[in-house]
Amino acid sequence: MASWGRPENSRLIGKRVQRLSGADKATGKAKYTFDINRPGLLYGHILRSSVAHATITHIDLSAAEALPGVKAAIPLIEPGKRVRFEGQEIAAVAATTDDIARDALRLIQVDYDELDYVVDMEDAKEAGAPQIRDDWEGNQSEPRVDERGDLEAGFAEAAVEVEATYHAPVQTHVCLETHGNVAEWDGDNLTVWASTQAVFGTRQNLARHFELPENQVRVITEHMGGGFGSKFGPGVEGVTVAKLARITGAPVKLMLTRKDEHLVGGNRPSMTQTVRAGAAQDGRFVAYDMSGYGTGGIGSGAGFTGPYVYHVPNYRTEKSAVAINAGSARAMRAPGHPQGAFAMDSLMDELAEKLNIDPLEFRRINGDSDARRDRIRQAEYTLGAQEIGWHRRNRVPGSGTGVKKRGIGVGCGLWGGGGGPGTEARVTIHASGAVEATTGTQDIGTGIRTVIAMIVAEELGLRPQDITVKVGDTAPGLPSRGSGGSQTIGSVAPVIKTAAMAAKRKLFAHIAPMVEADPGNLRAVGGRIRTESDLRMSISWKEATGYLGMETISEGGEWDENLRVGDTAGVQFADVEVDTETGLVKVIKIVAVQDCGLVVNRLTTESQINGAVIMGLGYALLEERIMDDQTGKMINANLEDYKVPGTMEIPEIVSIAYDTDRKITGIGEPPTIPTAGAIANAVYNAIGVRIRELPITPDKVLNALG
Amino acid sequence: MQSEKGPSLLTKPICQNLCTKALYTPGGNLKNLVETNPFSNYWCNCTMTVVGPDDRFVSPENCNRSRDCFDPIGGTPIA
Missing domain, CATH: 3.30.365.10 (Aldehyde oxidase/xanthine dehydrogenase, molybdopterin binding domain)
Structure with missing residues (x-):
């Protein structure tokens, strides 16, 4: 049965290891979605409701469309439908520069039939307040009641009582990297660079939205600047940028502004x-x-x-x-x-x-x-x-x-x-000695990339920097679930651990005849393969992998509940x-x-x-x-x-x-x-x-x- | 795919466009698609907002066969 071993035997687990991506992030080499620039890239922006509550009566995009540099202008809401808050999406444009796209938004004419609104919780509960949701009477959801024990008996036993009202305000996520995507079509194949907590979840959402099979959508999140729960799925901005890219036949980048982020980013x-x-x-x-x-x-x-x-x-x-x-x-x-x-x-x-x-x-x-x-x-x-x-x-x-x-x-x-099943991963050992760990999770800034390298390196007796970690891409076809609920490490680490164990076992089985040792007697320590019976006898990692010749070891792992x-x-x-x-x-x-x-x-x-x-x-x-x-x-x-x-x-x-x-x-x-x-x-x-x-x-x- | 006809194991059909966080995370409770979880927000994959294409709010209770946009997981049963 797999285990993480005893602390005194851990060379890396539990130690302080700098992020593998740290230098790239500090120097600007790391590419966030915002940094993705494709050839012929267009810039998208969204026009948002300037009022809190209204029926849209008319949207005129013609002036925006006529602005030189504008390649597309599309409505995001039909006349006759309601906007229910300041910031709700009205229309979107794609243009050759960011400035032109912003200018184009100002040329869009929107006619509102304004309705009464309410933005205070106490006011919303008052009789006669504007009704916001069609399914909540008096703007209030059906109360959920939970009871346990005997409350009356409890108060009878009480020597002291406190009565108080506590209040906490609405807090916005303030992701330093705002929500956004870059979308590019190649025929009916869509690639999206997304600032998302779920590359596979976003792929599925986009595939369903555009009625494509999942394998025709690729989602990439190389680096990500914070989500805190607000970045599951592509959002309005995600499907909008893909629509703009399809209409224009060009890649389009659409990142929310800081104001957008506060209004609609959750x-x-x-x-x-x-x-x-x-x-x-x-x-x-x-x-x-x-x-x-x-x-x-x-x-x-x-x-x-x-x-x-x-x-x-x-x-x-x-x-x-x-x-x-x-x-x-x-x-x-x-x-x-x-x-x-x-x-x-x-x-x-x-x-x-x-x-x-x-x-x-x-x-x-x-x-x-x-x-x-x-x-x-x-x-x-x-x-x-x-x-x-x-x-x-x-x-x-x-x-x-x-x-x-x-x-x-x-x-x-x-x-x-505690994590859960649903992650697939592979650990690959090449004849050159190179080691790759690949899975479909995403590093949302928390350091899972480094953790994966540490786990593989510990198992193979290497250094974390010896491991190439590939995450944040649906293309390898190794799914993992979204990073939410603090579930990422508990979901990913056991699979990586067992994949590394399997790859090591296969390597040992391969080289055992060459070193005249029982595979079970081999240990990977300090960049060398040694025999347990005589730790002085060893060959280097590269010598060992060199014996693979034309073969490549690539092993998957399984989620093991006992590891989390x-x-x-x-x-x-x-x-x-x-x-x-x-x-x-x-x-x-x-x-x-x-x-x-x-x-x-x-x-x-x-x-x-x-x-x-x-x-x-x-x-x-x-x-x-x-x-x-x-x-x-x-x-x-x-x-x-x-x-x-x-x-x-x-x-x-x-x-x-x-x-x-x-x-x-x-x-x-x-x-x-x-x-x-x-x-x-x-x-x-x-x-x-x-x-x-x-x-x-x-x-x-x-x-x-x- | 041909399947034998019989009573469904599902107590309630679920719209495949109804989204909530539990769908994305490991160990997410899929019962959140059957009954509203008060800690969860819900949105529609058609609109990516909290209302569906018919401009009405989405939730496990609201997204049902009475709505024209309802698109059950597994498709509409063949009569």
């Missing part, structure tokens, strides 16, 4: 929840009654977690989604979890204070609802508390002196991330400083203890945790889509007014990639979950006033302080 839905909760005198969490809702714009998917992480024997929850005239939500890094975690961890601290119990102790008492996770989480509490200096926190919240007050808080998260594990636990601690005169919250330090199963590349794992914490910090303190109810438009659809963390906001981050197993798991999403709750609790510990609404901006702090 978002994390908001959350408003009102909760009543009770705890017994001995610290047991005994009752939880919560109702809440969120908005995913015109789309669905506004669910959020709660109760969360901690064991709650008696609860009732009622959740729904509210439609407003804004761009649709898409999956975003741990969908539903960060907003639920923020509310739950705030509530935990509020209950603990009423019981006069240390918040960490309160969490220890109310362990994780899963026994394995709880064992890990209890250890994470200890590790993280030591690293942050939990003993330094204010015993009485807000009791620090001076204008700038420090505070410490804790938050938690959980995630799946799911259900991860994470704990974070925040140390903040709040300026009580300006209201500014400065995060001094975050300690992130993340259950990682088996860490493959410690460097990129820590990098993942760092990135997730930074995104969580933005959610806690900075990010918020602001809709103007006077115009129905997003008023901060840029990166000046929509704030994401920059170097001034990023604190010291101690990322503890916690090895809990000798099995692999994904951690792309889980470390972004606990951050906001930890920061919110730290702010309370600093100033002694609870802020229940994200982002915790200076105005909210000052208002709270009175």
Whole structure:
């Protein structure tokens, strides 16, 4: 049975290995979709609705078509149909330059019959609000009710109760590489360079959309600049660019602008929840009654977690989604979890204070609802508390002196991330000694390319840079699933591992007669093939592969469930400083203890945790889509007014990639979950006033302080 | 392909143009195509938006034979 072996025997697994693509990315050699320039390339752009809600009555493309340099102008919506948010697609053009394409958009005449709109969630729930979805009465989805235990009995047992309302805003994905594609036709064969999290999924979508067999569509994602859940499938822009390329007979590039990205590139839905909760005198969490809702714009998917992480024997929850005239939500890094975690961890601290119990102790008492996770989480509490200096926190919240007050808080998260079947891969050994690992996954910036090289190199006794990794292309016909749900490494690594094992076995069988050894007695170590009985006897890797002559070894692998594990636990601690005169919250330090199963590349794992914490910090303190109810438009659809963390906001981050197993798991999403709750609790510990609404901006702090 | 006629194992026909994240990711729960998952968004492969070609919203519950654009997985059953 395959296994990852003992840590002391691992030469690469668990070590810090720099990204194989690092130098290419730093020097600009790496080609992202945006960098793809084909001979005769045209530039595409999309005209978007300037109003929040209207019926389209007329679209006139003639002036745009007449502009020199414009090669195609097409409608993307038929007159008579509705636009339901600012930014919805109206028409598209392809032109010889980017500037001409932008100019052409300004020449398109669109007539709207404007309708009433609503962009505020509370307004949308009011009687008489404009109806946005035909399937939700009063703009609200059918509430989903979940119940467990006996809520009444739970409250009867409670010694203390907390009633509170928590709110988290809409957050947009802010992928640094915007959504986009380059499309090129060769007869009825379509090639698309896509910024996507799923090359095979996108191929299937395009094939179905254009009624082609899958083998006539090729999708390539060599490098990708962030997706965070928003880049599954080609999107409107993907099918539009392919249409423009087909009409013009030329390759076309169409990348969304930054404004487009905010309006239509997806978002994390908001959350408003009102909760009543009770705890017994001995610290047991005994009752939880919560109702809440969120908005995913015109789309669905506004669910959020709660109760969360901690064991709650008696609860009732009622959740729904509210439609407003804004761009649709898409999956975003741990969908539903960060907003639920923020509310739950705030509530935990509020209950603990009423019981006069240390918040960490309160969490220890109310362990994780899963026994394995709880064992890990209890250890994470200890590790993280030591690293942050939990003993330094204010015993009485807000009791620090001076204008700038420090505070410490804790938050938690959980995630799946164990991967699954559906990946095919091949490891190929050539007579020259060259080794290739090929599979249809895509490196969305997380470093799977390097991880694949490490696994193969470990198995074959080589260096990661000796392995050529081919990913992000459907052409080799080795499918892999999309990179989402933190499932990539758990899906890909076992297949790569078993493929490398199979290729090595075949090589050993081939050379065994030449070196007069039993194949089972051969070992690949340090770029040489040795016999286990006498490790001094060896031949070089190239000598060994040289014996292949005209033969090439190319072996596939199989997904092995025993090589991966799911259900991860994470704990974070925040140390903040709040300026009580300006209201500014400065995060001094975050300690992130993340259950990682088996860490493959410690460097990129820590990098993942760092990135997730930074995104969580933005959610806690900075990010918020602001809709103007006077115009129905997003008023901060840029990166000046929509704030994401920059170097001034990023604190010291101690990322503890916690090895809990000798099995692999994904951690792309889980470390972004606990951050906001930890920061919110730290702010309370600093100033002694609870802020229940994200982002915790200076105005909210000052208002709270009175 | 000729197949023997009999009762379908599927409890509910699903439109092949109904998309959600679970279709793309390993271990994605395909029941999300049968019943709306509150954590998931849905879109149509014909329009790439949250409404179908008929300008009505898509979801596992909404995408059914009552809509002209409904295109079941495996094609329309032969009478």
